[in-house]
Amino acid sequence: MNLLRTVAAAFSMYSAIPMPQFAWDEKTTRYLLCAFPLVGGVVGGAVWGWLWFCGRFQIGRVLLAAAATTIPVLITGGIHLDGFCDTVDALASHAPTEQKLQILKDAHLGAFALIGCCLYLLLTFGLWSEFPVSSRACGMIGIGFVASRALSGLSVVTFQCAKTSGLAAGFADAAQKGRCAGFLLTIFWLCAYGMLWIQFQIGMACLLVLVAIFLFYQRTSYRQFGGITGDLAGWFLQLAEFGMLFAVIFAGRMVGWS
Template sequence: MIKELFGGLLVAFGLYSALPLPQIEWKDNTMRYALSFLPLIGILVGGCEYGWLLLAGKLALSSLLYAAGAVLIPVVITGGIHLDGFVDTCDALCSYGDKEKRLEILKDPHVGAFAILWIGVLLMVQLGMFAQVYETPASAKLLCLGYAGARALGGGMIVTQPCAKNSGLAHIFADSADKKTVSHVMLVWELVLAVLTVVLAKGIGVLAIAAYAGFYCFHIRMCRRNFGGITGDLCGMCITVCETLMLLCVVIGGIILR
């Protein structure tokens, strides 16, 4: 059991982070519980974000320099894997094709014009919001938990929702996972993070939880309607948008409490 858990930890960090860790072969026993460790990567990202905010304040950096570093932290730690899902999903949705066409676009390794447009919009919005967080950091502690919460929802999708196709990373992980155990673990993650979020951020924490829950329900319906289920890219889209919603809540909290 310990060996399986450690193997799952290495698989999760090996795929969903860019950290230089030992590579491990993907087998049923190493992938059975791998998704359970996905929120730990979010805790690492959130901790680095909050640490960077404190360091930038100590060094009296400009808000623009802080914001640029804050936008880059998740990309450096994760290798941009969830952003890849975001841009692929934007390309597919903006194609206005049928279900099969959208799934083909998700699989296509090329980047389309809509992907470039929407990743530019996303990063610009995040840059502006991080700059505002630097000026009004009253709710910034939410950064420590928001990235983990986004990954708890994204990972939970894989073991609780039907896959849109019988290939791809989502299908591989869903097929190899102990779905019952992993779904229970993800639920525990979500409940614990929700409680801590309310303790840390009070009313703004409740707003963040509501935003996550509302978008998650909307996203699941969108996936079923437009794709027939979920894929790895669609999970990446969910994680990326939830992170941005969390950042928006931090901005709102900072403005209200300044």
């Protein structure tokens, strides 16, 4: 029962998929982040299904790219994209750390957030329009949605938090950090094995991109904000998904899928 409640809580928090309502307590949130990659599995499965449909029925590139860009946002309810926008706004302000943290909390959409969101979606649309619709490429990108969430959850339980309050700090305090970190790291390594098994060179390129973005996320969070927040974790997730898509396309063109 606790396992089902934990999974339901993760989907309630990180997706727009309707879930049963129940009271949140320590038992529910203790391992909530362990269930976070499952949301990525659903997103990856939905994207994979759409790409298969496009290949099966010869759907045009414009519609393929538009829906592939939209599906993750629809399933997650835009929670991570919201964090991306807030972070872009804060970084663009070049303000002191405390003011940047205030910008993250501001519910209003700033000009830089709007510009950043439009550019992100436009570039993502462009990349999807170049995506090689093959079983290997689809499998690689589907695993990427799981791997990115494993790393995002791992950061919450291992990185320093910028504040003692807020979403990331609350989940970090409630989580069984050692067990959650071990579980999420195991999920990431299983994803890494899957990528390398599908195609070693392209899988390695994807993993290098993911790790590079993960380190960039930590460095930027610490230097600009004094630690991570829930918005920054969402910002990382969007960058990771974009980086995976970029790596699958261009590494695939360089070495091929044979």
